[in-house]
Amino acid sequence: MTRFWNRSALAAAALVLGFGSSALAAGVGQPSPWQFGLQTPVTPVADATHDLHTALVWIITLISLFVLGLLIAIVVKFNEKANPVPSRTTHHTGLEIAWTIIPVLILVGIAIPSFRLLKFQVELPKPDVTVKVYGNQWYWSYEYPADQGGGFKFDSNPLEKADAAKANQPYLLAVDNEMVVPTNANVVLQVVGNDVIHSFSVPSLGFRMDAVPGRLNQTWFKTDREGLYYGQCSRLCGQNHYNMPIAVRAVSPDKYAAWLADAKKKFASTTDEKVKVAAALATVE
């Protein structure tokens, strides 16, 4: 119980000190206990998302405090004792215009950076690496196209509890085969669902993209920070939805080249399948 209160006090302090910031133990690539705010951003899009989120929390806070102040003023000034003869005023043109125009201005003020961020997310840069992501019940598959040194496809399954512990990785986030990408490269993801709708989402990398059967969705990210970034399927997709983790490992370009060479030997080749895949994609488009 004491521990709970200590934590609550800490949480309250964090609230006061850094609203919406990642000040209190925000995980890099994974959530952490009693984390406040979002996971530490490591891509330009995630950075921008963070900034907008923080700005919105401040706007919400100021509006809430303003309304609270009004409520308190009304309770104090206009109760029966303090104000025995109430005013009969029912309309005030100036006030009514103000409380219509000011919220509109606030919303427009929010919409402008919001649409700018949306454009930043949606407009794909020239890809350095393309990875095709397939959502399956209940695991992910990754395909690396042959024309970029890949030409293989593999499944990424969640680790059992004991295996995750052995690998010193968090259960329900750890996988057997991680998706590997180079740092400082524009990675474009082509996301598609093989059975039902899934959603490919990694908070630290700043993307969430639905994997829809029969539709090719695209998103992108770029990070200069090596590391292991976890995410989870973020669209209810059935019984094992809770255990459909995503693990993206960002490594230096040299290590990436080495991994590619290894992976080509280890995983199933797609070059024989290439014609089949092209045909499938043609029907998708």
Ligand SMILES: [Cu+2]
């Ligand atoms: Cu799913």
